[in-house]
Amino acid sequence: MKTVEIDLRSKNGQILTLYIDVFDNSLSRKWHRALDYLLLNNFHLEKNYCWFGFTKHDRNLAFICDQINQSITAINRANLGYQIDDWFDTINTVGDDDGVNHEHMNRLHRYFEDLQGTSGNLSKYYLGADAVTRWHIRQLNLLCHEHESLVLSLRKEKTAPEWQRPSQLMCWLNAPRFQLEPEDYELFGVEMINRDIGGVYVGVNKAVGKHHWEVFNDEGRDSRITELTTSTLRSQTEAAGDFDIEWGQNSAGYPWQKIRLQDFRQWLIANGFDPEDKSLTIGHPQVAQIDLVKSFGTNNYSEIWNILNTYLDVYAIRSNHIEAVYDYRWSDADFMQRQIDIIKG
Numbered sequence: 001m002k003t004v005e006i007d008l009r010s011k012n013g014q015i016l017t018l019y020i021d022v023f024d025n026s027l028s029r030k031w032h033r034a035l036d037y038l039l040l041n042n043f044h045l046e047k048n049y050c051w052f053g054f055t056k057h058d059r060n061l062a063f064i065c066d067q068i069n070q071s072i073t074a075i076n077r078a079n080l081g082y083q084i085d086d087w088f089d090t091i092n093t094v095g096d097d098d099g100v101n102h103e104h105m106n107r108l109h110r111y112f113e114d115l116q117g118t119s120g121n122l123s124k125y126y127l128g129a130d131a132v133t134r135w136h137i138r139q140l141n142l143l144c145h146e147h148e149s150l151v152l153s154l155r156k157e158k159t160a161p162e163w164q165r166p167s168q169l170m171c172w173l174n175a176p177r178f179q180l181e182p183e184d185y186e187l188f189g190v191e192m193i194n195r196d197i198g199g200v201y202v203g204v205n206k207a208v209g210k211h212h213w214e215v216f217n218d219e220g221r222d223s224r225i226t227e228l229t230t231s232t233l234r235s236q237t238e239a240a241g242d243f244d245i246e247w248g249q250n251s252a253g254y255p256w257q258k259i260r261l262q263d264f265r266q267w268l269i270a271n272g273f274d275p276e277d278k279s280l281t282i283g284h285p286q287v288a289q290i291d292l293v294k295s296f297g298t299n300n301y302s303e304i305w306n307i308l309n310t311y312l313d314v315y316a317i318r319s320n321h322i323e324a325v326y327d328y329r330w331s332d333a334d335f336m337q338r339q340i341d342i343i344k345g
Helices: 026-040 061-077 102-116 131-159 182-187 212-219 255-270 292-296 301-308 335-344
Strands: 003-009 015-022 167-170 199-202 243-246 286-290 314-319 322-325
Touching (some): 026 314, 102 131
Antiparallel strands (some): 167 243, 199 286
């Protein structure tokens, strides 16, 4: 079995190694080759878009809202012919139930969709923007998802702390994409919405837009795709060496999750989709699994979270005798400029 190792770094420089076993299937092999290419060619790891739903992270709700507003200001000053008259704070982005204010956050995602366009059909605003403005346009999407994930964890921390869903998103700037093939679709499906703790999953949809499960949760079970706030809903046709690590518990088998997935199936049917159609690319195809005991000395979620909270920085990754070192942090003074320089290139 092939393996990948990830070194996580604490603030004082200590290292924790994650040991990952790669599965042997069509998509896993494609993904692993794509990951090796990213490591070999030293692509830039987006450390500002990595740790989602970790309530002890320095990127707290106030910080994220401030970053959203800074990007909106920069976009408005760019004179693209698109103005955003909106403001985001820790009050108006959270609902009365302490959950996400979906109406407000969906507007933010719509601003991003309008400004960037879709994969293969970039908007006139994005094409006319300089590298700095393009960076800020992209932040609207990244910060929107980061915000929503953190709000959900903060709510669960109060009501059902064992069901927080922290996750680790490993994304590289300009990561080359590969096309999904029919055999790859077999790893998708409604039941693959459930994810194992320590599971490694092919990264987020490379096409701009939200997927069916996100829309169902954000817009409501009575929503119809003809009336969406978000403008695009696409199946996944491409993937990259990007990947997600699930750090929450698997909710499969619990009655409330079974009901939720059944409601989702009914929503799909009401919107003209076949819940059994795997080409919709619903769910999260798993390509690898972290050896929890080897990495943490335990498979208990609470103990794992306590350990992870002190190692929220990816320092190095090793695979097939290739090692890439990421000796920088998202809080570095030159981090934004480093990313902008890559976009320019």
